[in-house]
Amino acid sequence: MNWDQTGLRSENSTNTSENYDYLKFNPKPIEMYVFIDPFCPECWYFEPYFKKLSMEYGRFFTIRPIVSSSLNRETLCKPIKSMDYWKKITRQLDTELNEGSEKAISSPWRVSLAIKAAEIQGMKAGRAFLRKIQEYLFLRKDDISKEDILMNIAKEAKLDMEEFSEDLYSATAKKAIQCDLQLTHEMEIEDTPTIVFFNHSTDAQGIKISGLYPYEVYEFILQETLQTIPIPSEKPPLEELLKKYDVVGTKEISIIYDWPISKAEKEMKKLQFKQKVNRMSSKRGTFWKYLD
Missing domain, CATH: 3.40.30.10 (Glutaredoxin)
Structure with a gap:
């Protein structure tokens, strides 16, 4: 190699x-x-x-x-x-x-x-x-x-x-x-x-x-x-991402969806209000656990 x-x-x-x-x-x-x-x-x-x-x-x-x-x-x-x-x-x-x-x-x-x-x-x-x-x-x-x-x-x-x-x-x-x-x-x-x-x-x-x-x-x-420039695939809806990975950070969501941190936080709070996620705070930032 x-x-x-x-x-x-x-x-x-x-x-x-x-x-x-x-x-x-x-x-x-x-x-x-x-x-x-x-x-x-x-x-x-x-x-x-x-x-x-x-x-x-x-x-x-x-x-x-x-x-x-x-x-x-x-x-x-x-x-x-x-x-x-x-x-x-x-x-x-x-x-x-x-x-x-x-x-x-x-x-x-x-x-x-x-x-x-x-x-x-x-x-x-x-x-x-x-x-x-x-x-x-x-x-x-x-x-x-x-x-x-x-x-x-x-x-x-x-x-x-x-x-x-x-x-x-x-x-x-x-x-x-x-x-x-x-x-x-x-x-x-x-x-x-x-x-x-x-x-x-x-x-x-x-x-x-x-x-x-x-x-x-x-x-x-x-x-x-x-050796070419491919077209990127569409990313899954936010809830599907959470369901797949179980625990995801606010910064991760911001990076994946190209959102400002403020928008990522806002979208997660919506899901929290719907009792879809639990908030987890740590020294490394805010993370969200998906609730089955």
Whole structure:
């Protein structure tokens, strides 16, 4: 695989019928490798941009989420550059996952295993589980490394609990973590969130973008990777969004619908008056929980 950190240029990015020809035969030509750390606040802040990109252009891409956690809590969200560091955490990971007992597995790896165990039930289930993990960590301030908390999260994410319990420390989940770690190293991922865009319908190099940027940057890179300018899909009604994601922030709504914060707040208060949502206040802003 090749990728280019600076490749924001293409020979042809116009919206022509010729450019759309290959889309007829490759409806989802783009693969996005999304490197995330469940403990990293920047990955949580990236979520509304990810939701909006999926709503407007999800018909063009598939997502491959890669869990890219550091081994120790104090090193999370920091650049990982040293080859010796990679050798060290690989050895420790092998020891913990293959030789140690389940209780001996350190907190970040247990959380990562849980995410991979959820993904065994499908990428949709994995995404729902990850969102719940971030919600528990950043809104509720719970210790997501505890097994009973992870089980509660799995239940709220509507996973098959028996299957999740069996997969949590399974060889399949462990192998998935080791594969994620290898990809993180091979693609020289130094920070999270990082996205690598690949177009498998062309010979062009991939494009890697690390950190948080305005939504328009992600949109532009997707267009460059597609080598065309697609028409964005219509976004769903607000209540459908809430029903799908369960908990959504006022700022998220503002970003997704291109509304001022004041309008997003006003629309949510209307739904609150109709007893469709509950308001949740936190240091990270106002969030709304949909009431079934």
